Amino acid sequence: MANVAEARGILNSSDILFTAEEVNAAVDRMAADITRELGESYPLVLSVMGGAVVFTGQLLPRLIFPLDFDYVHVSRYGDKTQGGELVWKTAPKEDVRDRVVLVLDDILDEGHTMAAIRDKVLAMGAKAFYSGVFANKLISKDKPIKADFVGIDVPDRYVFGYGMDVRGAWRNLPAIHALK
Numbered sequence: 001m002a003n004v005a006e007a008r009g010i011l012n013s014s015d016i017l018f019t020a021e022e023v024n025a026a027v028d029r030m031a032a033d034i035t036r037e038l039g040e041s042y043p044l045v046l047s048v049m050g051g052a053v054v055f056t057g058q059l060l061p062r063l064i065f066p067l068d069f070d071y072v073h074v075s076r077y078g079d080k081t082q083g084g085e086l087v088w089k090t091a092p093k094e095d096v097r098d099r100v101v102l103v104l105d106d107i108l109d110e111g112h113t114m115a116a117i118r119d120k121v122l123a124m125g126a127k128a129f130y131s132g133v134f135a136n137k138l139i140s141k142d143k144p145i146k147a148d149f150v151g152i153d154v155p156d157r158y159v160f161g162y163g164m165d166v167r168g169a170w171r172n173l174p175a176i177h178a179l180k
């Protein structure tokens, strides 16, 4: 975890890639796309803790159709800027069986987290799987999954804000920043 001075230093030297207004417009577009595709299917929406908490909290009130809500908790980065082994902290529950499941996360980077969630949810008997990510990182490697719903594409830099942390800090920022 960064201390206060380090966290402020990181913020002060960062670049803003998307303003809060651009973030909100992207969430509006995603809500419209998701409503069009899943509005009649009574989906079970699973939010991936902890990064998806801001995005989920702002998306759900824009989804004006019946849905169930729950969360999963999985972590691969911890406080680091490189992904490691995936650790399940809270797995999906049995009630994914026979449901249309929409999994929401803050970012699809290398895609390992979302691919592992998809594999588990489908193995547990979900009828259909959809993924929605606020940010899709444009990387040169192939990803094991492509998100069905994407808010913004971000360049191949370490980004933070809107739920995404840098050394544990700044999940609470309303805009999307990138490390220098």
Ligand SMILES: O=P(O)(O)OC[C@H]1O[C@H](OP(=O)(O)OP(=O)(O)O)[C@H](O)[C@@H]1O
Binding pocket: 048, 049, 050, 051, 052, 074, 075, 076, 077, 078, 083, 105, 106, 107, 108, 109, 110, 111, 112, 113, 114, 165
């Ligand atoms: O596509 P990937 O390369 O697998 O990376 C994406 C995942 O990494 C982050 O989670 P993290 O492991 O940092 O946990 P956190 O949400 O608690 O920050 C992010 O919230 C995604 O879940």
Ligand code: HPA
Binding pocket: 077, 107, 109, 157, 158, 159, 160, 164, 165, 166
């Ligand atoms: O660029 C990122 N920023 C924050 N969290 C992340 N998890 C995967 N990639 C990132």
